[in-house]
């Protein structure tokens with residue numbers, strides 16, 4: 470059951486349309502802000518109901534606010550998703566054909582990479598086999614910055630990963646396009662790029678780094694949840710959920 474759509478819901482939606490993706494803390498703060506601005510009753514545990522109300526109105530437009538996890542820190546995010554176009558063509562209003570080809574090539578590299586990352590060198594080299602108008606080195610570097618700014622890719626020390634927004638929006642497309650290569654997390658069952666892999670050759674399950682951290686937390690000896698072999702990887706620390714910044718001043 471979903472309630473009536475009011476001004477507070479509309480304000481929340483307008484913000485999501487402007488910024489595309491927010492983390493859970495930001496979503497909670499925005500929910501509160503929208504309710505307070507429009508004098509609507511606010512419950513700190515009512516965010517999902519609030520979003521369901523918006524989603525019921527978005528459904529006929531093939532839009533939806535969808536939740537997903539960041540592969541970097543395990544935090545939950547909310548993204549406004551276009552359900553009618555979950556593939557790369559939805560980027561075609563913002564990018565030229567050869568720019569989209571580079572995005573596809575980058576995605577290819579990321580999907581097949583064991584660590585879920587593509588280096589800037591590998592991406593630059595991939596332009597050699599472009600079938601559309603070839604991008605120069607400087608154009609490629611500029612374009613990669615744009616992909617990061619537009620929240621399709623994330624970059625750390627010259628290595629590129631698919632952004633949380635991209636994974637949430639394009640999961641159906643990625644699952645269809647890369648059926649045989651795509652990795653799925655054994656714990657949360659979502660697609661996984663940055664993950665650890667069981668080294669038992671008859672097992673080989675994958676687990677997201679943040680899911681590894683949560684699953685093995687407090688266990689004396691980490692063992693694979695599927696085959697019970699010793700889990701040989703370094704167990705990352707579970708990241709604390711970020712608290713909203715205090716507004717008080719000294």
Ligand SMILES: [Zn+2]
Nearest residue numbers: 654657677680
């Ligand atoms: Zn997972």
Ligand SMILES: [Zn+2]
Nearest residue numbers: 667672693696
């Ligand atoms: Zn295993």
